[in-house]
Amino acid sequence: MFSTLFQATGFKRALDLFEAGRFDEGKALLKSLQDEFLAVCDENEALKKQLAEVAEVLDLAEKIQFDGQKYWLDEDGERKGPFCQVCYDRDGLLVHLHRRENHWECQSCHGLYILPRESEKGPQKKPRLRTTLDKTVPLFLEQEMS
Ligand SMILES: [Zn+2]
Structure with a gap:
């Protein structure tokens, strides 16, 4: 964001310097603009690579099964x-x-x-539960009211 702004204003400034006959200053400014431009290119490449990696991860997430x-x-x-x-x-x-x-x-x-x-692969036989309780136990014992 800042870089683009810097370049947009920088080019105008370089032109002004050349028109005013201040060539050395103009050249120095162009040099720094070039460095800036190359840095932006590098950053752009890195971002493209990151984006491709994210896309790959998302693609993988769609194909993976648990x-x-x-x-x-x-x-x-x-x-x-x-x-x-x-x-x-x-x-x-x-x-x-x-x-x-x-x-x-x-x-x-x-x-x-x-x-x-x-x-576990074939049809399963359910293990039979052995009933351990022979007698039914009443859930509530009747209490004598005092
Ligand atoms: Zn592991």
Whole structure:
């Protein structure tokens, strides 16, 4: 904001100096305007890069899915993963989990994710609750009024 203003007024000032025959001052002013311009270009590049990074993060957030334990990435119908929930939530990094015999392991934070048991995949049989109470217990005991 300030830079643009500085340039707009600076160019007019340089022109005035040249018209007045003060060439050295005019040249010095043009030099500082050029430096200013280059700094603005650098800043602009940095902002563009930041914007691209933010867009990438938003894009990723749309593709990522949480299964209640781990993250999966859905890219063009292809499911990739799983990825560590802790690392993604904390650092925004997708860290592949390595499959072990009974769990997934994160190589980065060493978090463990237990694999679903085989029995949980098929149709489940509800474990039968054993009734421990043989007799019904009255909820309210009648009290004799005194
Ligand atoms: Zn992790």
